[in-house]
Amino acid sequence: MPGMAADSEVRWLTAEDQRTWRAFLVGVVTLLSTVEAQLQRDSGIPFGYYEILVRLSEAPDRSMRMSQLAEASTSSKSRLSHAVARLEERGWVERLDCETDRRGQFARLTDAGFAALAAAAPSHVEQVRRSLFDRITPEQVRQLDAIMTAIAAGGVPDAEAIGCPLACDGETDGTAEAG
Amino acid sequence: MPGMAADSEVRWLTAEDQRTWRAFLVGVVTLLSTVEAQLQRDSGIPFGYYEILVRLSEAPDRSMRMSQLAEASTSSKSRLSHAVARLEERGWVERLDCETDRRGQFARLTDAGFAALAAAAPSHVEQVRRSLFDRITPEQVRQLDAIMTAIAAGGVPDAEAIGCPLACDGETDGTAEAG
DNA sequence: CAGAGTTTGTTGAACACTCAATTGACTATC
DNA sequence: GATAGTCAATTGAGTGTTCAACAAACTCTG
Numbered sequence A, B: 001m002p003g004m005a006a007d008s009e010v011r012w013l014t015a016e017d018q019r020t021w022r023a024f025l026v027g028v029v030t031l032l033s034t035v036e037a038q039l040q041r042d043s044g045i046p047f048g049y050y051e052i053l054v055r056l057s058e059a060p061d062r063s064m065r066m067s068q069l070a071e072a073s074t075s076s077k078s079r080l081s082h083a084v085a086r087l088e089e090r091g092w093v094e095r096l097d098c099e100t101d102r103r104g105q106f107a108r109l110t111d112a113g114f115a116a117l118a119a120a121a122p123s124h125v126e127q128v129r130r131s132l133f134d135r136i137t138p139e140q141v142r143q144l145d146a147i148m149t150a151i152a153a154g155g156v157p158d159a160e161a162i163g164c165p166l167a168c169d170g171e172t173d174g175t176a177e178a179g
Numbered sequence C: 001c002a003g004a005g006t007t008t009g010t011t012g013a014a015c016a017c018t019c020a021a022t023t024g025a026c027t028a029t030c
Numbered sequence D: 001g002a003t004a005g006t007c008a009a010t011t012g013a014g015t016g017t018t019c020a021a022c023a024a025a026c027t028c029t030g
Helices: A015-043 A047-058 A066-072 A077-089 A111-133 A138-152 B015-043 B047-058 B066-072 B077-089 B111-133 B138-152
Strands: A063-065 A093-097 A105-109 B063-065 B093-097 B105-109
Touching: A015 A047, A015 A111, A015 B015, A015 B111, A015 B138, A047 A063, A047 A066, A047 A077, A047 A093, A047 A105, A047 A111, A063 A066, A066 A077, A066 A105, A077 A093, A105 A111, A111 B015, A138 B015, A138 B138, B015 B047, B015 B111, B047 B063, B047 B066, B047 B077, B047 B093, B047 B105, B047 B111, B063 B066, B066 B077, B066 B105, B077 B093, B105 B111
Parallel strands: none
Antiparallel strands: A063 A105, A093 A105, B063 B105, B093 B105
């Protein structure tokens, strides 16, 4: 909003950038709220919890250290801690102590959790396809990938969500596959 | 996650689409959480509230019908109702009755609200620039605009956030400018 | 104009997230 | 081997969001 206040040296966005920023916000909210609503309605799983289940399902032994899991699901430690507590109540995740670092905790996906994920996945994937991939061309998919990768590069500047990649014992360092 | 359960007819995402979807989620969370944190930290304004203030600041008489404002800020009516209540407590917004429709309410930005917005805008815009526009090329800006516009087309399928575009008296139908 | 259906906007409860503070355990330094 | 500093993870308070239910006003139809 140029000409709004005493701004002198502020580099405001160009009109084009403003339009793009607006389009970005509307697009993201539209897409995410649709996907979240479908998942919640049809499977009773908040999207943030779903992401945690997916990451665990891809990990060796279906378990991960809390810090590692927080980073993998782009979540703060606090948020993950609360979320895992809820998932534990549902019987979908269990906590295990780390043998080599007594501060450490592993979260492991239970069979019930895996079953819940398997039950929720088809309709969720279908929704993602309808809301995103059916609406853009293959070329745009590649463009989107490049853009989002560039945006994510460097990560969140100072948040405590950033953890050291090394953990308790030898891990696969984030080389899991699907989602 | 192909091969996960009895899925038979489910059209899973391709490996490329999965990577893009993941990149999208990481990029969006990274960008939005950075922008939200900056705004909250430096100005004490939640991002959702900031958006409401911006929409109002662009509207004629700095006021809008609640439904219209909900749609403009891609918010549910419930969420907006709560948000405006908080903004009213801060003295940044006031409610006015609609003369021609006694169900109707207008939200109007107060001078204090406008001042708060003006104070918050520079550093916020700077953050958006650093987190988004400094990281992608001008060509990618155009690509992003096209992609996000395509994603947003059609809007949220069934949510109550979608309101009728017409309202109380003659409005500008969403032709406001900056952000 | 009576009644059904729709629209506007609010409310309260349940739930999720953020922030700051805290505990317990590891690590480096002297 | 004490001490200070860091790291992993949790906790609780405060705040924001969602969902379903609701009240009041408008509109359409007969």
